[in-house]
Amino acid sequence: MPEIILKNVTKRFGKFVAVDHLNLQILSNSFITLLGPSGCGKTTTLRMITGLETPTEGQISIDGKIVFDSELGVNLPPNKRDVGFLLQNFALWPHMTVYQNIAFGLENLKWSKKRIQERVKELLAMLRIEELEKRYPSELSGGQQQRVAIARTLAPRPKVLFMDEPLSNLDTKLRMEMRTELKRLHRETDATFVYVTHDQLEAMTLSTMVCIMDGGKLQQYAPPLRMYNSPANLFVADFLGNPSMNFVQGHLDQSGLLDFGGMKCQFEPFDAVTLTDQDVVVGIRPEHIFIGDNGAQEATVYSTLPSGMETTVKLNVNGVALNAVEFGDLDYPVDSKVRFSFRKAAVLFNKESGKSIARGKLNLL
Amino acid sequence: MDQAKSQDMKMRRLWGRVRSWLSRPANVILLTFLIVLAALTLYPLLSMLMETFTIHVGREARAAKEAAGTLSLYHFQRLFATSENDYSWIQFYQPFLNTLIVSLSASVIAIMFGGTVAFLVTRTNLKYKKFVSAVFTFPYIMPSWTLALFWEAFFKNVNIGLKTSNGIMAAVFGVYMPEWFVYGAFPIALVLGLHYAPFAYILIGGILRNMDANLEEAATILRASRPRIIWRITLPMVKPAMLSTFLLVFASSMSAYSVPVFLGSPVRYYVLSTKMKSLMDSYPGQAYIIVAVMILFGVGILLLNQKVTNSRKQFTTVTGKSGQISKINLGKANRPVAILLVIILLLVAVVPLITFAMESIIVKAGDYSLSNMTLDFWIGTNLQERLDQGDSTGILLNPKVWNALGYSLGLAVTCAFVAGTCGILVGYGVAKRRGSRFSSWVNSLSFFPYLMPSLAFGAIYLAMSSKIPWLRGFLLLGLVGSVKYLPFASRSGVNAMLQLSGEIEEAAVITGVPWWKRMARIIVPIQKSSFLSGYLLPMVSCMRELSLFVLLVPTSNTILTTMLMQYSEKGWAQFGNAINLLIIIVVLLVNFIVNKLTGASIDKGVGG
């Protein structure tokens, strides 16, 4: 049963369109991520679902209940939507202790003192912050504040939990740790998680579904790996992956003959599609360029960036720059000649629309 | 030999430490201000405390049956423990209770009114916001007694007070207000509360504006109702601002003199400040005890204030995505609330001005017919012959008025410049050495003049100046004004500096830019509008100050306010009203021009 449904949701701030006719279905118990560069409308979308922001048009329903409809004039306030919201800067109340912060939401639900106490203890244990109970937020570290904020959000057992870049204020190590925690929490709480981030790695590692937005428009909505491998358009392809995908302009004819970067290839689509004669952009993931003596094509090494586990090699092929990622630490002298070939898959995009045409294998001729 | 050497080493090490300590400009500034402020605030305070133990020549010596100049506890015994003729009750305890009641209520009114309006303006979609925020500071710009005069003139009637004439409410609308509404504790507290409400508006509004909206949103999501959010989240967050307002309003109300005189004396309602004034001439020792009590109260609230703001609940305002904060929709209540607010503001800020304009053109009081009106009091000539009243020309043709206006403006600008500049320096020193005891001393000292009642402050400076031959006239007035208004400037200076990240200056330190250049080229330009606001508040306060200067002006025609007082004393009410209006217009004009040119405003000056 679909849990949250957005239909044609639009939000305008004056002339600026923050979210443009967004349609989205969020299944229950999923962990979805709203991903995109800053200003893409992802936070606005989240705030509209929670009710903190009122959409200009459209309809939102949660668990079958319409919480907003511009035409029906329905607009439930946030506290009637049965959602939890974890804010970017934690927003802990500085004048309340950790215990009071967590208990606040339960008091609002008129829980008995005893039940509140039990639930708070349970959460403190779950997030491993029992010893902080009597402290004030100003006396906590960033990570501790984060845990308190999570505990506070989870306390009333919301069916849906929204998170707005909750990890962006933490350092790298803590962020790693909290990611693991969040994934574990998702299992334990059985709730639907909706997560906003601009960090594609977070989106890839955490979610069951990723929703990429740009300029207020939905770009693609798919499970993370599918999105990585079959990006719907150039924007999505570019946004996911680090180092990012190589894009080379080229030309394709009906027979699948591809001419790009001074190279000629035969394109073998994975799916049965009819190829047409057109200008294309060829997208190749860096890890799909394989450097080896048997390679079909020669290139000049521009630079080598070893990072231990892997090495990024920047290649120059007839004036076209290509990033290749190889496993292990390699070191090629600058300007030395190497040979490479393409493996696995490449994606072709229409040059004008940027839309994906097909995914397939590149055979160098 | 060895010993001498080690002594020498020790000295050298000490000297080295002193030198390195002094090489930090913040330390030099703090040290300078500590000395200067000690001389300018602690010395007057101590000399005033001495007065409370000294028998003065004349009446006091005779009453105490002791030689003038002896030190004694006579004044304390007399003021606090004389039951004969209920003396202590009449002169101290009763007025003391009245002062507490009035000052407490004024603070509560200021906080509730200013706070509510601040909330409405920053957190809701209230209509006419622009008008509200533009006019809200008017009552502060106007001398507080103008509102008191207006209140009496508007509501008086033949059943109450002097029971001689009807004000507009009774004459025009036939509404006869009861006595408690027009005279005594209620109107005094209300007028003072309204006068100081802009403090609450500015301080609380500042917090509300900068407060992370997420704090409230988090509560909304957790299903807290609106009232509960305000009660449990918003109010505690603005509590420090409320306490600051409380301190400012309480201290000012306690030393307010004119308002209680105008609205209290017809019903024999006395407060400490009125008692202090009447005791000052015959029993100065007792008058200074009253001043000391007032200061003690101020210091008490100051300490309470510091305790609260220093507690572990202290927070740093993280500005979240408050750009996206959703304003509360007032819905159907919007228009009525907005209109009510506009009416109240018109009543307290605009109608008084119109009233003064009216009163400055009518000849015989209470007669508003056209035949009784004349512009002579503004632009007439030969008035002394025709009206046997005041000066012979209208105020706009009177060179004395223009001279006084020039002097007042010059004085206000000077005080603003000195206080404002010192405020920036204090702010710099205090912020740089934040947390050190040194810095908190200077910070407290620079706030101290605020707690001294103006009248007593003026009297003490007059006494001080008698020992310093060159401290006279403009120099004396400028010094007193600068010290008295330093608290405003130092507050805004400290706030502006605290907002500035230290790295900004450090970047310049590394490239070897000298201190004065860092101030002039980096720090001041960045916080320009905050600093200018720090100049504006002393300027406005100075323009309309009376009690502070009344004893210090060379002649009563020196500044506009003493001239105004002289005219009202002499019963030339029309001249008085005209000058009053002139002062207000000039202040509003200056405020407006500075605001338009630089973006500085009084709001920012209080450190919002």
Place this chain on the structure above:
Amino acid sequence: MKKFAALVLALIMALCAVHALADVTADVEAGQAMTHDQLVEKALAETGTFVVYGNTSRIATAAEDFAALYNIPYEPSNLKDQEIYTKLRNENGSAAADMVMIQDGAQLADAIDEGLVINFVPASMKDVLSETDQQPALVHQYINKLFIYNNKGDNVPAIKNVWELTAPEMKDNVIFKNPETEKVNMNFLVMCTKPEWADKLAEAYKAWKGEEIDLGSYKNAGYKWVAEFLDNVIFGKSDTSIAEEVSQETAAGKIGLFVLSKLRSSSVLTDNLTVAQYDATANGYTVEPFAGFMYPMYTMVNTKATRPYTAMLFIEYLMTQDGFKPWGKSIGAYSPNPAITVNDGDLTIDVWKNTLVMEDADYILENFEVEDFILQHCQK
């Protein structure tokens, strides 16, 4: 901290380099014997601005005329009497007053003792004025505050006896300035308790009630009258506003005790007011036992004066017909100089002296504790 304190102290000491002041006592003594021309000569030899303090606005006009006459730079200052004393005590140097015109004989006596001011009697006045007008301080004029009532309506309080003001029906109908805010009012109330006036009040009581006064716990009839009078009084802001308020059409039945000269003010509806004493004179009765009170306005030389001879010359000028001109135009000011007659429509100073309570600085100084009693009755 100790070091700082020491430093601060040193700094203050340096700033306060005490400045020896020339005393003008010898000059004033010399001046008393000088002729007008000698004074002029000495005065014109002095330099600096001639500064005058006064608690009446008309002194400015007098100073202006005087300064024009001799071409002397001058600066008049209009202050309340308490402020004048505070300033005299604390000011010195060229900015301080050379000459003051001041009321409240009791405080003045203290000021003379303190050496703040010194009395100067011009040689020309020595034989003209009575001794009491010359010593201990030269009286420039007398001022009277009178019972003046609103003559509208059918309950006109045309009093013939001050005890009428203590009747229950006069509650809140009497308007007076708070004695705490202007000392001459306090002095008047203190004077009422002087045995001389207390006796007269006791007699008046008998005349009014037809029976002997029952003093109860009061020390004398004066105390009783003051207490009961104050219980009926409402305090007004200033004499001007009291005059204005009592003169209103709507103020029928009200009576005020204020300065007669306020009747000159254009903001006062003079037609609505009747002076109790005028009415009495016109109808051949007297207000028992007084129709108000009277107090002197003194002129003094500041002992720290930098232009003492100019001050003396000015005092001499003020005592002449020309010098009295600013006050001479209207009612309510009375020169002790017999050459200066009262204004049309006003009564002579001799009549007033017999019908008003005259301030007696000595009695007030000796009986200052009466003020506590008065304060008690200024409470609600």
